[in-house]
C-alpha cells in the first residue's frame with residue numbers, strides 16, 4: 001500500500017481523512033496529543049510537534065511517505081492575534097519544516113488554507129483572486145501558501161471555510177457549538193453580516209483524497225455548494241435538529257468586539273473543484289442531514 005502521512009490527525013479534518021483513507025493507504029498519523037483520538041481504526045500514530053524540524057524530518061524519512069496532508073494548524077483566529085509568534089511557528093515555520101523534509105524524498109503535499117487570506121470585501125472568491133488578509137491568522141495562512149509556491153515540490157493548496165462535522169474529542173465547531181447552546185436554551189446573538197459556505201468535513205476529506213488519486217497539483221477552493229450568512233445558517237441548524245429558534249437573535253460583527261477582524265462578504269466559488277475533480281459538495285440541507293445522522297450516532 002502507498003504510504004501517506006496525515007498531520008493533525010486528531011483534528012476534525014484529520015479524523016475524517018483517517019476514516020476515508022484507512023482502507024486505501026498505509027497511514028502515519030501525527031498530532032500533538034499523547035494518543036490518537038480514534039482508537040477504532042488501526043493505524044500508526046506518532047505524538048509529534050511539527051514545529052520540531054529534527055523530529056519531523058526523522059519521522060518523515062523513516063516512514064518515507066508518497067504523500068503528506070498537512071491539516072495541523074493553529075486555528076484559533078483570536079488566539080493567533082494574541083499569540084503571533086506561536087501562530088507563525090505552527091502555521092508557517094512548520095510548513096517550512098515539512099517542505100525541508102519532503103524535498104529529500106519527493107513527498108507530494110496537500111496543504112490546507114483558508115478564506116481568511118481574503119479581506120471579505122467582494123466575495124465569493126475564485127482561486128485566482130488576489131489575497132489581502134485582515135488578521136494574523138489569515139496572514140500566516142497566506143505565508144504558508146507562499147512557502148509551498150517557493151518549493152519545487154508537487155503540491156496542492158486546498159482553501160476551505162466554516163468547517164463542521166462530528167468527530168471524537170474535537171473542539172466545538174460552529175454547528176456543534178450552536179446545537180449545544182440551543183439545547184441549553186442559551187440566548188444567542190448571531191451575526192447577519194458574515195457570509196460563507198458551510199463545509200461538511202466529510203466532503204472536504206473526500207475531495208482531498210480525490211486530488212491525491214488524480215494527482216492534481218494546483219490550488220482549489222473546497223467548500224459547501226451554498227453561501228449563507230451565519231444568522232440564517234443558525235436558524236437552518238435549529239430547523240434541521242428540531243430545536244427552538246426563539247433564543248437566536250441577529251447582531252452585526254462590529255458589535256461583538258472580537259480581537260481579530262473577520263472577512264465579512266466571503267464565500268467561495270467552488271466550480272473549479274467540482275468540474276476538475278468531479279466531486280460532489282453538499283448544499284446546506286444535505287450537509288446538515290448527513291451531519292445529523294453522524295451526530296446522533298456519536299451521542300447514542
Ligand SMILES: NC(=O)c1ccc[n+]([C@@H]2O[C@H](COP(=O)([O-])OP(=O)(O)OC[C@H]3O[C@@H](n4cnc5c(N)ncnc54)[C@H](OP(=O)(O)O)[C@@H]3O)[C@@H](O)[C@H]2O)c1
Nearest residue numbers: 008010011012013032049050072073112114160161162163
Ligand atoms: N475549521 C475551519 O473552519 C477551517 C476553515 C478554514 C481552514 N481551515 C484549515 O483546515 C485545517 C484543518 O482544520 P481543522 O478544523 O480540522 O483543525 P483542528 O480541528 O484544529 O485540527 C488540527 C489538529 O492539529 C493539531 N496541532 C496543532 N498544532 C500542532 C503541532 N504543532 N504539531 C502537531 N499537531 C498540531 C491540533 O491539536 P490542538 O487541537 O491541541 O491544537 C489538532 O488536533 C487547518 O489547516 C485549518 O487552518 C479550517
